[in-house]
Amino acid sequence: MxxxxxxxxxxxxxxxxxxxxxxxxxxxxxxxxxxxxxxxxxxxxxxxxxxxxxxxxxxxxxxxxxxxxxxxxxxxxxxxxxxxxxxxxxxxxxxxxxxxxxxxxxxxxxxxxxxxxxxxxxxxxxxxxxxxxxxxxxxxxxxxxRIGQVTTMPATEEDQPGALLAHLSQKTRNLVRKSLKQGFVEELRSDDEAWCFLYQTHRENMSALGGRSKPWPHFEALRRCFGPSGLRLSLARCEGTPAAALLLLLWRDTVEYITPVVRQEYRSRQALSFLIYRAMLETSAQGYRNWNWGGTWQTQTSLLHFKAGWGAESRPYSxxxxxxxxxxxxxxxxxxxxxxxxxxxxxxxxxxxxxxx
The missing domain is CATH 3.40.630.30 (Gcn5-related N-acetyltransferase (GNAT))
Known part of the structure; x- marks a missing residue:
């Protein structure tokens, strides 16, 4: 040494x-x-x-x-x-x-x-x-x-939507196409109303799964510590009604998938798939190359399969x-x-x- x-x-x-x-x-x-x-x-x-x-x-x-x-x-x-x-x-x-x-x-x-x-x-x-x-x-x-999963997003191309869709599995492409026909509108938000919708729907989603939700002070701290330039909060609306939200953190060339939420009545209409696709499309066009889905238990096969459908590669860690x-x-x-x-x-x-x- x-x-x-x-x-x-x-x-x-x-x-x-x-x-x-x-x-x-x-x-x-x-x-x-x-x-x-x-x-x-x-x-x-x-x-x-x-x-x-x-x-x-x-x-x-x-x-x-x-x-x-x-x-x-x-x-x-x-x-x-x-x-x-x-x-x-x-x-x-x-x-x-x-x-x-x-x-x-x-x-x-x-x-x-x-x-x-x-x-x-x-x-x-x-x-x-x-x-x-x-x-x-x-x-x-x-x-x-755990099994980490990361999608390497396509570099900016003339046909960015086509390049991104080609990166996905056939099933996921079909779900994205379905979501684009539902009349959802994406809004990038940073106001209190959007954060409250994210938190309340997160609690409902985690309760339905029997999981532990992130407390409200954690969302406040994310908002405070990373600021508008370090995170991306989007809402999907259907006829003016919030249907889903997606919180991402942004750092260097990587997008961190932090909190996805969806109202139960919009789940089958793929409101969350709509937001993920829109976020991937925009961030990849801005130069972000990696989409980090986070870690998953080996026993969570359906979740592993969901992330893999978005082009994610497995990266185990200890x-x-x-x-x-x-x-x-x-x-x-x-x-x-x-x-x-x-x-x-x-x-x-x-x-x-x-x-x-």
Whole structure:
């Protein structure tokens, strides 16, 4: 390891130099950005933090994470918390093993502290190729996996609609064509009424699925931290009535699929397909190349198939878990206590608890 390489810590939410570095990295993601650190500080609980690898005066790598507190018990580290986030190393040069090694050793040292209950790192798809090195340098265990899915959108062409439709499966093309005949009108909105419709319909949709919805303060924080230039909120109206909405985050050349919602009575008329198609058409014409659908459980076959219909390719990624709970199975009640204190953190793999019972 180069003697000029050293590790320091800083708050990514308050450091412009950090954000400029992440923006410059080919493998940088919105989840490593300063805006997302500010968002996590407002919503996930705990404190944003970051390990920085420097050579001389230049940043060559970063490892963002958050530290959450379980009262009277200890700490939980996540790189990173919240729905579908990724963490791990972001390197100026992905082949820089010295910087990756130094960052992972510093993470390992932090995870070994006696007050750390659990430390989870969610790898990006690009760092998944180096998973064996993560395990070797941190002693972490594979706690979970997800399947990330990304659509590479066509470059701007004279016939952009035709190029985009050709990128989709036959079934999805048919659904899009159906949606275009329903009389929907797309509106790009940023007002309170649009955000309220998004939130209320999201709650209804998640309740119908038996899932957990994002709280209203999280939508407020997204709106505040990313601003009009960093997000895209669209509504589909039918004869003046809101039918569906789609919230996307925009970062460099990537569109992040954050919250899609649709009123039940417009589902069969493909109101959401209409909004996705319109958003893909506009963002690809603006130069965005990647549409990140986020992670999906391997058991969610219908959702995997839906995303694949939009031209998405699978990019698996891992959750690597260390900390004292990784070595000694905790009491399930202690894990429940941690989840109650830190509901947006990954605290412990549920299947490990089942194995220890």
């Amino acid at each position: 180069s003697s000029s390489l050293h590790i320091e810590r800083l708050d990514p939410a308050t450091c412009p130099e950090y954000d400029a570095f992440v923006q410059s990295c080919e493998a940088g993601t919105i989840y490593a950005s300063r805006a997302f650190a500010q968002f996590l500080a407002a919503t996930a609980g705990g404190t944003p933090d970051c390990l920085i690898a420097r050579k001389a005066d230049s940043i060559v790598g970063v490892l963002p994470f958050c530290t959450g507190t379980v009262p009277d018990r200890g700490l939980v580290l996540n790189s990173l918390p919240w729905f579908g986030s990724h963490g791990g190393c972001v390197l100026q040069d992905p082949s820089d093993d010295a910087a990756r090694h130094a960052l992972l050793e510093a993470w390992h040292e932090r995870a070994l502290a006696p007050d750390v209950l659990s430390a989870t790192m969610v790898l990006t798809a690009s760092e998944e190729a180096f998973r064996a090195r993560y395990v070797a340098h941190t002693g972490a265990r594979l706690g979970d996996t 959750y690597l878990v260390s900390g004292s709970w990784s070595d000694h199975a905790p009491d399930p009640n202690e894990v429940d206590r941690a989840l109650q204190a830190l509901p947006y953190y990954y605290c412990y793999p549920s299947h490990w608890l089942k194995q220890s019972c």
